[in-house]
Amino acid sequence: MESFVQDALKYKEKEQLSRQAASGSSEEMDEFGTPKIVVVGCGGGGNNTVNRLYNIGVAGADTIAINTDKIHLDITQADKKILIGKSITRGLGAGGFPEVGRRAAELARGTLEEVLKDANLVFVTAGMGGGTGTGVAPVVAQVAKDQGAIVIGMVTSPFKVERSRMFKAEEGLDELRKAADTVIVLDNNRLLDYVPNLPIDQAFSVMDQLISETVKGITETITQPSLINLDYADVRAIMKGGGLAVMLVGEAKGQDKAKEVVRAALNHPLLDVDTNGATGCLLHITGGTDMSLHEAEQIASSLTYELDSHANVIWGARVKKEYEGKVRCMAIMTGIHSAQIMGPKADSIAVKNSALVEKKIKVAIENTRSNSKSRGSIIDQIL
Template structure:
């Protein structure tokens, strides 16, 4: 991670200074699972050919390709990374396992010019190739920047194809700055289309970047969003593909993500004396999202810790997050122990069905404000 981005990351998600004093809670009854061939082990012990969930990450457009490049650099176990773009030059420098230039006849490799309808046409033009790439997939992450041409237009097409193949589809998108005028309307229209063809969409508001990266160079500020989405995807993928202490499998992810709606990424990390509490507080007060967790439909919580972490600590993290949600929310949690995480803990949660005034759209937003004013009997002034 770039030093400047690392500094922003720590400011946003936390890094403690002290070392925890708890006695080892899991040592002595755990063996390392990282180097085990689980398919072979299951086959030998149970005479069963284990189905391995096929997971893909698809980056659409410039912003999506930047994110998958970062994910590829980080390395992700158990997922195939694919990049789609209408801009041939940008696609050429993108890092991914597979690449597809879409809209060859429509854009001739020169981009969509900020027009979502061109991005949509480009993806439709290569529909057969996209379907071939996604054949047999169980879970697809589609990442894009809303408000431009290629990502906004092509992401819903890719999602619709993936859904037609029976996959669980999770969108992960960024929304424009308030100053970006017409891009905001394009983004809201694109998000509305994407929500119709996905199980859930995780949203990051670029506007919130200003609070933490307003004085940083533009590239480094956007790198923070790429880092966040990549961490979220890597966390979920490796929760499924790499055995955990408290396991989360594909069925768990499917159950929570099928709750639908808009989702929030929650990431917190700490190595302080009160590491669990600090990490959870960082997670639920996430700086890149403006959301209300009350009434959320579900949560997938994954805790990564060292062998010195206790079961009580892990349980505390799950309870702290659960208390912020509706009593009816479906909450599934798991934990993974890594030697390199000794003395610290990372909490990654995907909370589905959250409320966000920013995501209502202009007309619905105004109606929501009028309703609230009628309830309270006072005017509401938006910042």
């Protein structure tokens, strides 16, 4: 038995060397087997996330920034940048009105269809509660889905004190859920507990990093070879029709790293949501050459122990030299039914005020449509 194991290890090393030598592929093969992955940042919050992702680098994905605010778009780094709604906002933003953002996106539908053509997996990121992100994200998601892509929304919710924005965020989330296959919601309120003393721009940067690392993790899980492989079909199986979802991220080192990484993931201060009853889980584990099969399986079993008995669990593992002595796990739990994901409904006054503003916006849009020579933006007409 010992010689059998020794032979297996010897030929494993030989296989690795031969695979590295044969890693190049022919032009004919390049046309197949590689999914087209696109990350779209909508509005200010989404642009910030795409900018972060562009800077940390992600293998196998294109980044697109969409905004109605030209100034913000100009300072955003992305593979492609699209200013929408020029005829109705004059590049000055949506003024916090989702209907303006939605209309701007609808007018740019042809452009959106072109940039999302042939995409297999589309991430749509936005900050819910504002005008552009809240209004544009559902339109982008629907365009991508209509063209056959699996769509994952990754959005943040506003602070509870922002009652009007909370109401808009809830409405925007409802619209996004209808269009996207899976929607992951991150609560900005948790920043108050996690990094209460950081300057506000640095605090939001923490959330940008978390979203970016998750998108990068999912993308490179698909596009990069793994020890226990996950491919696009696996992601599709979990994410298609996944509904509301949460993500878990953990990292640990030391002798008990398998147990500690599970504890870290389940108790992450920014991601602490009840996952009981989840119907699907996509899990990927990264460790050094010292990570054993038993450790990887232990992590997978512990993280998925309390899921629905019929939950679809797909997991994979990758060995990277830089993770020697430590382990990292990332999981997406789908089919979540938790009141923790969004805060309480906005009060009736905020609801009535928002409904009145939306009515004004629709009238302003009609006025702009009927009078193409009008120089005033929709925002001017509302205010």
